[in-house]
Amino acid sequence: MTQLEAARLGKPTSEMLYVAEQEMVNLETVIEKIAQGKAVIPRNKNHKSLTRPVIIGEGFSVKVNANIGTSIVYSNIDEELRKLQVALHYGTDTVMVLSTGGDIKRCREIILENSPVPVGSVPIYDTAVKSVQLGKKVIDFSEKDFIDLIKEHAETGIDFMTIHAGITMRTLNLIKNSKRIMKIVSRGGSIIAGWMIANEKENPLYTHFDEILEIAKEYDVTLSLGDGLRPGAVLDASDTLQFSELFVLAELAERANEAGVQVMIEGPGHVPLNEIEMNVKLMKKITKGRPIFLLGPLPTDRGVGYDHLVASIGGALAAYYGTDFLCYVTPAEHLCLPDVEDVKEGVIASKIAATIADVAKGNKKALMLEEKMASARANFDWESMFKYAIAGDVARKKWETRRYDEEGCSMCGPFCAIKITKEYVENAERLVDQHNKS
Structure with a gap:
């Protein structure tokens, strides 16, 4: 039985009890929001090391995700473990393993073995990597390869996975007349689009969606419906391509919930500040209040090297207007594979954004922590200040200098x-x- 099915029956799970206590809300609220599809608890039954489940959605604190993983240029599993530990230390709520190089399966397994928080992935990356490792083109794989990798990730224990099922032939044809500067910036989206064009077939993740739902339900994997046509530049934001795909994602979300599968909706990464409110509210409206997972967003493209700060600004505003889940951005964004220090800075910046939004929305726990910090400052209680700071060890080091x-x-x-x-x-x-x- 999935978390969604249990909630609909009014049967609280151990995860529901845990998050209710952590969020300082009553259990009935947790059950109600999950049953309505307005909140999710990503929790694969095979993820044995998960001890800190989280609830993502309407009425709960804003959550933060940290992306880690190797690349084909640089691969070191020990370093990925250090990234995981740093991300956990600075308060990430989830991690995603997005490896594209080395022994990606082993890397994913090790992260799952060591992560007390939910772990996400993008199975299509594995499909493309496998093709390249066999000396083929990135898009040289079969429809069965897609499904096999989704099944493998679910069996391994992945709690939530991005599925780029929203790019259809209809939306893909819109690219021909699009005035976008950057047509497709989603890695998964570009792989799917390339496969569709090369094979002259509909998106297999769309046509085989019912099969994907069966896998997700079996392991209680939360599907994160990926925005393969998201804008990759602020001047491309809020266009026909973006919103056409969103309507498809809304349709797929309905089907997922009807099948008893938890679902989130992913959103745009590059959005001007004045369009963030509209984008978030429109996403919520079209998807009937389902949890929203945004990358950033970044309200300028010119902050290269400081994109974690750009994303923190955009993320705070997006979260205030209803975004439930922020995917962090590191200083390495658009430049290179993040190192451990980049992960640290990315998590801190994203946690700041989430905290700002929680305080502005009157979140009970966030306000309690603000009160404790204010009291500590008023009394020169440095130890308490470091305790309640978002990055207390960083603050302490600065103070001691x-x-x-x-x-x-x-x-x-x-x-x-x-x-x-x-x-x-x-x-x-x-x-x-x-x-x-x-």
């Missing part, structure tokens, strides 16, 4: 506003109170 031995920090020293307020204003208030009582 130019430490001030008295109350306050080395920025203001004796001119600290909080210290002066305590000595004069608050003391004066106490004297007035004592005078009034006497």
Whole structure:
């Protein structure tokens, strides 16, 4: 029985009980949102090391995903494990293994064995990699190869997987007259489109969607419906290609939920700031409130080298307007395979975005943590400040570089506003109170 099926029967699972406690909400809310398809708990029954399930969707805290994985240019499984540990240390809620080089199956298995949080993947990458390793073209594989790899990922324990089933012949034909600067930037989307053109056939992930649903239901894999035609430049955002695919994804989401399969909808990566609200609200409207998973989004294409900061700005706004799940972006985006430090910076930036949105939306847990941080600052309680900071060890290291031995920090020293307020204003208030009582 899947999480969705259990929720519809009103039967709480251990995962539902766990996330209700973590989110500080009642169990009934969790069950209701999952039953409605407005929230998901990615949890493959074969992922034995998963001890920290999360709920993604309407009414819950914004979640963050970190992408890790090898490339055909650079592959080191030990480094991928270090990336996983760093991502977990700085608070990622999930990870996706997007390997395209080396022993990709072994890399995926090792990450699953060591990850206490849900793990996602994109099976089509494996299909393309296998073709290249056999000396073929990227798109030289059969429809059966697609399904076999999806089955393999599910059996291994993958909790959620991106399926690029929204590119159909109709949407693909729209590219011919498209004025996009960058036609297709999705790696999975380009592989599917190339296969369709070369074979003159409909998208096999679309035509075999019922078979995919059977696999997903068997293992309770959450399907993340990929936006293969997402805009890859802010000037390409919100066009016919993007929204045509979205309507197909909405149709597939309905079919998935009807089959008892949990589903999320992936969204655009490059969107101008003034179009983010419209994009998120339109996605929610068209997909009937289902969980939205956005890459970034990035409101400028010119922040190369600092795209984690660009994505944090876009992500905070997108999450405030209803995005449920943010895929992090690292400083290496558009440049190279991220290293461990890139993963660290990417997670921190995305967690900041998620936190900003949670606070603005009045999330109970987020506001509680803000109150604790404010109290710590007011009392010069450095240990508590580091405890409640998003990246406390980074803050501590910065503080220790130019430490001030008295109350306050080395920025203001004796001119600290909080210290002066305590000595004069608050003391004066106490004297007035004592005078009034006497």
